Amino acid sequence: MKQSYLVNLLFIKLLIATFSTALAQVPKSLDSVMVYLKTHTVQDTNYVIALNVMGRELHEKGNPDYNRADSVLRVSEKLAIKLNYGLGLSRAYTNLASIYYLTDRPQQALEYFQKALTTAESYKLSPRFICGAISNVAAALSKLQQYDKVVAMQLRSLRLQEQYNVQPRIATTYGGLGTAYRELNKPKDALVYYQQALALMQVEKNIRGMAIIENNVGICYDGLKQYDKSLASYRMALKHAEDVEYELLQADILVNIGLALKLSNRFKEGIPYVERSLAIGRKQQNKGTMATAYFNLGQIYEELKDYKPAEANMKKALELATERGDKEQIANYTQGLADLYGGMKNFQQAYVYQLEKNKQIDSNTVVRTSAEVQRLVAQYKTEKKEQEIKLLRQQAQLRDKELINKRLQTNALLIGAILLLLLGAAVSAWLLNRSRLRRLEEAQKLRKQIAHDLHDEVGSTLSSISLLSGMVNSLIAQKRPEAVERAIQKINTDARQILDAMDEIIWTINPGNDSLQRIAMRLQEYAQPLMESKAISFSFQTDPALADIPVSMEVRRSLYLIGKEAINNLIKYSEATQATVRFARRADQLEVLIEDNGRGFDVTKPRERTGQTSMKQRAEAMGGSLDVQSAPEQGTRLVLTTAIAG
Template identity: 50%
Template structure:
C-alpha cells in the first residue's frame, strides 16, 4: 500500500523549524490578507508566505500554486539574505517533490537547505527537520539503508539537544526502513515511540496520519485484524479534518486488510471509494496505485480477466508517467498473476522484466557515482597543474630579481652575475620539469592503483555472482520448458537474492573508495548502523562509544577499507557464534594511534585452534596491510575480546 498522505510526514517535521502545524495553519487568513495589501519587499512578506503555502499543500491540494509561490519565496528570501526563509521555501518544495514522486529532486532540495543551514550556523532543530525531510525522500526511493542512516542522525541531534517538541517522524521512518530490510518485528518499538510523540504533540493531523501508517505496518506484517482498528481511527479523524487524500489512503488500506482476511467483495467497495477520491483529485499516481489494489482483489476472487484488465490500466499509467517504483511493483504483480494461472511463459517474461528493472536501477546508481569520482579526479589533476605553473613562475621571478641585482654590481662582477642568473634559470626550469613529471607519474600510479582496486573488488564481489545469475537464468528457461514451475520459481528467487547481494557489494565498494568518507567519523557511523540492527535481532544489549577527539581524524582509503572489513567480519562472528547477551564496541585514541575494541560475554573459544570459519587469518592479514596489529583474547566460557590498533594515516 502506498501511503500518500504519509509523504507529508516530513513536512510536519519541517514545520517545527519555526512553530507547530496548528499554529501555521491557524494564521492563514491574516497572512493571506497581508500578502494582498503589502509589496514583496521585506522579511515580513516572506514570513507571511509560509503559512499560505502550507495551507495550499495540506488543506486545498493546490500543488501547482504552492510550487510557484515556493519559488517566489526562495528568490525573495535570497535577495533579502533571509536564510531561514530560504530554508522554509526549500522545505515546501521538498514536500511537493515527494507528492509528485520526484524523489531525487526532493533529496536535492533537502541538501541545498542543509548546505545553507550549515553555512549560516542555523540551530540544530532546523538541521534535524531537514534531515527528516531528506530521510523521507530516501524512504520513497526505497533506499532503506540511507533512510536508517539519515533518520538516525536526526534522532541523535534531537536527543543530544533535547528538542521540545520532539519529532515523531524520524522514529516512524526508521521503523519503515527496518520493515523494508526484512526486520519487521524490530520496527514495532520505533512505531510505538512515534505514536507516543504524536499524541504528546496533540496534533490531530499527525495522529490521523500515524494511525494510518500503523495500520499499513500491520498489513505488511500480515496482521490485518490488528490493522483495522488503527485504520478506522485514522478514517474518523480524516473525515473530521476533511483530508481527502488521507481518506484515499485509509480506504486503500482497508481494501488491503479485507483482501488479507479473504473478504475481497467487501474490499472492492473500499477500493472503489478510494478510486473515486483519486479521480476527483485528478491524481494519476494515486489512480495508478488503486488500479493495482483492485487487480489484487479480483485475483483473490479468481476473476483473472478483471485482474488483468486493471493491471494493464495501471501499467499504462505507470509507463506513460514514468512511475518507476509502481512499474516495478506492477511488473511483479503481473508475473504473479500469470503464475497462478499456470501461464508460465508469460510469468517468466514479466519476472525477467522485473529483474531487468532492478539491474537497471543498480547500474544507474553505480554509473552516477563513478562519473562523480572521475570528475573529482580530473579536477584534482587541474589543480595540481595550476600549482606547478605557479611554482615555475615564482622561480622565474626569483631568477629575474637576481639578474637585476647582479646588474647593479661592478663591471668585473657583471659577467659572473649573468652566468649565475642563467644557471639559476636553467636549474629552475629543470626542477620545474622534474616536479611536473614526478607529479604526473604519481597521479598515474594512483589512478592505476585505484582502477586495479575497483577491478579486483568488482571481480571478487560481483563477478562470481553475475556468473551464477547467468547460469540460473538459463536453467530457469529449461525448467519452464520442462513444465517444472515450482523449481523454476525457486531459481527465480535465488536470482533475486543474488541481485540484492550484488547491490550491497557495489554499495560497499563505492562507499570504500569515496574520498568523502576519509574520516573515522564516517567509518564509526557505518559500523554502528551495520551492528545495531544485527545486535537487536539477537537480543544482545549493545553499547557503542567513540572518543570525541577521533571523529574528525582523517584516514586513508586503504586504512578505511581494511578497518571497515575487519569490523564487519568481527561483528558477524559475534552474532553467529558467540551466543552473547552483552557486547561493547569502543573507539579510543592512544597518542597518534587509534584502537578499536569489541568485547562480549559469550561462550568464547580456544584461540590456539584457528578456524577459517571465523576469518581470523583474513582479519590478521588486513590488519597488517593497514600497518596495524590485531589481538584476539578468548577463553571457552569467558567471552571474547578483540583489539585492533593502527595509525590514522
C-alpha cells in the same frame, strides 16, 4: 504493496505546518491574507510573514497552485534578504522546499531545507525552529531513501531538543524516526517512536498528524502480521483524515485497509475500500494514487482466482506508472503481472514479463534470469505440467548457454584489454607518473579479485545446475517424479546460493556503499538473525562520527569479510549468551570490536577452523592489525584497527 509513499508526502506538510506559524497580527487563511497584502502598503517584516503564509496556503490547499505559490515565495525570499530578516528567509526556504518535495523533486527539496537550516543557525533562531529545520532535512533524505542519514539527522534534532529542553517535544521528529526504522525493516523499533509521536500529537490536538501516524502504525502491524491491530489503526486513521477532509490521505488509508483485509484472507471485504481509494484518485487526477489502487485491486482479484479483472487492473496500473516514469512502480507491477500469468498457467507471458523485470533490476547478471525461471518451474511443478515445465526449462537452459558464452567472450575481451593495458603501461612507464601507474595496478588487482570471486562463488554452482538440468530430462523419461522434484529443489537451492553470492559481490563493488556506515549496517543485517537464532543478547553500536567517512572498495571488502568470519566463529563455537559489535573512531583510526562472553579458547594454540590466519592477513593487507584476546571460559575479544581518512 503498502501505500507509504503518499504518507511521506503528507508528513512533510505536517512538518511545514509545525514550524511555519505566523505572527498573531498577520491573518492565517488564504482569503484574509490576500486582503491583508492588498491593504498593507509597507513592505516590512509583517509583509514577509504574510507572503509566507500565502505561499504555504496556496500549495497546501485541496487544489494546490504550486506555480503561484513558488512566485509568491520568491518575492518573500528577496524581501527577507533585503530586510535582513532571518526568520522570514528561513520560512520562505522551508515553504519552497515543501513545494519541491510535494512535486517529486527531492534533490531540490533537500537543497532548500538545508538552506533553511543554515539560515536558522546563522541568525541564531530559536532552538525549536532549528530542531524542526533539522527534521525537515531528514524528511527530504527519507524521500531519497537515505534512511541511515535520516536516523542520524533525527537523532541530532532529538539531542538538541533535550539539550535546550524544548517543550513540548517535536512530534514530527519522533514520527520521522519511526518511518526511517520502518523502511529499514525494523517495525518494532518504529512503533516505539510512532507511539511517542502520537502521544504528542494527541496533546496538541493535531488531527491531521494523528491520521498520518495511525496509518504508519498500521503498516508496522502489517509487517508484524498482527492484522487485527493494523485494521484498528487504519480505521482510526481514516476517521481522523475524514474529520480534516484530507482526501488524498483517505485514499492512502483505504488502500492499506484493503491490503490488510487481503492479508487476513478477507478478500471480498477489501474490494470496496480499494475502489473508494481509486475514486478519490480519479477525482484528484492523481495518477500515482490511481496506479496503486488499480494494482492492489488486481492483486485481490488474483487471490480470488478471478483472472480477467485482475489482468485488466494490473495492466492499467503498469500503464499509469509508465506514464509517470516511476521506476519502482514499473518494476513492482511488471513482477506482479509475471506472477499473475504464472498463476493463469500462461507460462509464455509469465516468462516475457519476468525477463522484462530482470532487465530493469540487473541487466549485467546472467544468473538472476536463470534463477527466476527456475522459481517459476518450482512454483508450478505440483500442477503436473511436465511438458510445459520441460519446454520452459529447455528455453532457460538455451538462454543460459547463450548468455554464458557471451560472458566468456566478454571475459576474453576484458582479459585481452587488461593485457594490452599492462603492455602499454610497461612501454610508457617512463612517461607516466607514479600515481597514475599505481591506479592502473589497483584497477588490475580489482579486476583479478572480481574474476576470482566470480570463479569461486559462482562457477562451481553453475556447473552443478547445468548437470542437474541435464539429469531432469532423463528422469522425466524414466517417470520418476520424486527424483525430478528433488533435482528441481536442488537447482532452486543452488540458484539462491548464486544470488546471495552475486549480491555480496555487487554490494562490494557498488560505489554507493563506499562508507563505513554502510559496512556497519551490512554487518548488522547479517549478524542480527544469526544472533536471534542462537538466543544471543546482541548489541550493535556505531559511532556517528563515522557516518560520512569514505573507504575504498578493497578496504570495505576486507572489513566486511573479517567481520563476517568473526561473527560466524562466534555463532558456531562460542556458546555465548551475550555479544557486542562496535564501530568506533579513535583519532584517525577505525576500531572494530567484536566481543562475546562465551567459552573462549587458548590463543597460543590457534585452531585452523577459526580462520585467524586469514583474518590477520586481510587486516595486514589493508594496512591494519588484528588483536585476538581470549582464554578458556573467559570469552573472546577481537579488535581490528586500521587507518581512516578525513
